Amino acid sequence: MEQDKLNVLFDMQKTLNKRIGVDTDGMNDDEKVTWVLNYCRALSQELAELTDSVPWKWWAKYQNFDRQNARVEVVDMFHFLISLAQVLGMNADDVFNAYLKKNKVNHDRQESGYVVKDHADNKNI
Numbered sequence: 001m002e003q004d005k006l007n008v009l010f011d012m013q014k015t016l017n018k019r020i021g022v023d024t025d026g027m028n029d030d031e032k033v034t035w036v037l038n039y040c041r042a043l044s045q046e047l048a049e050l051t052d053s054v055p056w057k058w059w060a061k062y063q064n065f066d067r068q069n070a071r072v073e074v075v076d077m078f079h080f081l082i083s084l085a086q087v088l089g090m091n092a093d094d095v096f097n098a099y100l101k102k103n104k105v106n107h108d109r110q111e112s113g114y115v116v117k118d119h120a121d122n123k124n125i
Helices: 005-019 029-051 067-087 092-111
Strands: none
Touching: 005 067, 005 092, 029 067
16 A cells, blocks of 8 residues: 555655654744744745746846756655644644635635635634
């Protein structure tokens, strides 16, 4: 039987984080705040690196699309997204189930024309 790929990624990330000295289990609230901010900053940096993989400077002619590096940056972002989810106490099943619910909210918004912001539509995710 094939193991669930998302669970494999979560297990691998937990192992890597522990190896570098970050144990997301049992963090107190102050530690969680620190690591949420750390991972948000890391994600922001990886996004900047992804942006630099594509020719975004419309005024510069020297740029090339570095597809290979762009793919690596996306994977780097997965590392930090999974770590962030783990700091927030989410496992692969939690992320999957929240994704399903949020995806439905997004489709419902499109069905309604998304002309009014409903602040309550995310409450049950």
